[in-house]
Amino acid sequence: MREFPRRRTLLQSERQRQPNRMNTQPLIEHLTALRQLALAKYEADPLPTGEAAREALDHEIEAQGLKAAVADLETKGYAVLPPGTVKPVAFFDELRETLLRLAEDDSSRNLGAESGLGNTLFHLLPRARIIEEALLAPAPLALVTYLLGYRAKLSQSTGLIKDASAKPLALHADHSGKIPAPWPAVAQYCNVTWVTTDYTRENGAVCVWPGSHRFCRPVPADLVMAHDRDEVDVLEVPRGSVIVWHGSLWHGAVPRTTGGQRVTLVLPHVRDHVQAQELYWATTTPEMVERNGTRFCALMGLYSAYPWLQDGPPPTLALSARSGSQFE
Numbered sequence: 001m002r003e004f005p006r007r008r009t010l011l012q013s014e015r016q017r018q019p020n021r022m023n024t025q026p027l028i029e030h031l032t033a034l035r036q037l038a039l040a041k042y043e044a045d046p047l048p049t050g051e052a053a054r055e056a057l058d059h060e061i062e063a064q065g066l067k068a069a070v071a072d073l074e075t076k077g078y079a080v081l082p083p084g085t086v087k088p089v090a091f092f093d094e095l096r097e098t099l100l101r102l103a104e105d106d107s108s109r110n111l112g113a114e115s116g117l118g119n120t121l122f123h124l125l126p127r128a129r130i131i132e133e134a135l136l137a138p139a140p141l142a143l144v145t146y147l148l149g150y151r152a153k154l155s156q157s158t159g160l161i162k163d164a165s166a167k168p169l170a171l172h173a174d175h176s177g178k179i180p181a182p183w184p185a186v187a188q189y190c191n192v193t194w195v196t197t198d199y200t201r202e203n204g205a206v207c208v209w210p211g212s213h214r215f216c217r218p219v220p221a222d223l224v225m226a227h228d229r230d231e232v233d234v235l236e237v238p239r240g241s242v243i244v245w246h247g248s249l250w251h252g253a254v255p256r257t258t259g260g261q262r263v264t265l266v267l268p269h270v271r272d273h274v275q276a277q278e279l280y281w282a283t284t285t286p287e288m289v290e291r292n293g294t295r296f297c298a299l300m301g302l303y304s305a306y307p308w309l310q311d312g313p314p315p316t317l318a319l320s321a322r323s324g325s326q327f328e
């Protein structure tokens with residue numbers, strides 16, 4: 001007896017909410033249009049699947065001279081691509097100037113000086129074409145493929161600008177706070193760091209605990225400020241270098257003790273099934289898809305099985321990583 005009026009009240013309040021309910025049609029149309037374009041790209045130039053993915057990657061590694069870098073990823077958990085191997089140093093200079101210009105007019109909610117990350121600029125890809133060029137640079141992209149497969153997605157495009165007072169960045173693994181431990185041996189997340197100002201100890205370089213990606217565990221609380229331990233190496237690498245690391249690698253940054261700025265572009269990626277930190281399909285335009293290839297569409301998440309709205313699973317569903325191959 002008392003149930004009936006209560007249900008009515010619920011229905012009424014639901015109806016009252018209806019006028020304010022978000023109209024998802026424009027989102028559905030945006031995503032469908034992007035996926036249709038991405039589908040056409042895929043039909044013209046498909047991504048490898050299953051065992052063919054491993055073979056295609058082997059060829060890329062060979063052709064680009066990345067065998068030593070791959071060995072470093074396996075044994076140390078990171079690899080450094082030295083100046084001149086990814087892009088000319090002038091490209092890194094342009095990248096630095098772009099990041100500094102973008103910082104003048106940036107709405108990112110800053111993480112604060114205490115975080116050790118410095119002035120942090122988020123979601124830069126739509127803001128400058130040079131970020132797109134960096135994203136598609138073949139050598140680091142091949143290492144991303146090695147760690148996360150051909151359907152890896154861009155997770156963040158972030159500028160880090162550290163001034164003279166930048167604090168140390170606590171040792172951590174990028175899988176921390178994202179994936180429950182023990183972590184699988186196969187990376188779920190990887191970091192591609194573009195070094196646009198020399199990394200020295202004084203300049204607050206990144207430091208790493210080589211081999212720690214094999215621990216498959218977060219950094220224990222008593223080691224998060226262990227930057228000075230013997231096991232930790234400071235990566236003193238010149239501007240023009242790119243560093244790639246496995247999401248389980250323990251790393252941080254030493255404090256800055258010199259003037260000027262340390263300027264870095266960070267392009268973390270995730271596996272197909274992992275949610276990217278930034279919502280790339282929302283800012284991906286048809287023009288961006290048109291001017292790029294299949295790989296770019298994958299990086300934007302356009303072949304991922306998810307997300308969907310009332311329209312249900314996308315027409316690209318069968319193109320997501322499905323075979324179980326770690327390189328797919």
Ligand SMILES: O=C(O)CCC(=O)C(=O)O
Nearest residue numbers: 169174191206252253266
């Ligand atoms: O460049 C740095 O200070 C390290 C940033 C970091 O930990 C990361 O990008 O994962």
Ligand SMILES: [Fe+2]
Nearest residue numbers: 172173174251
């Ligand atoms: Fe990190």
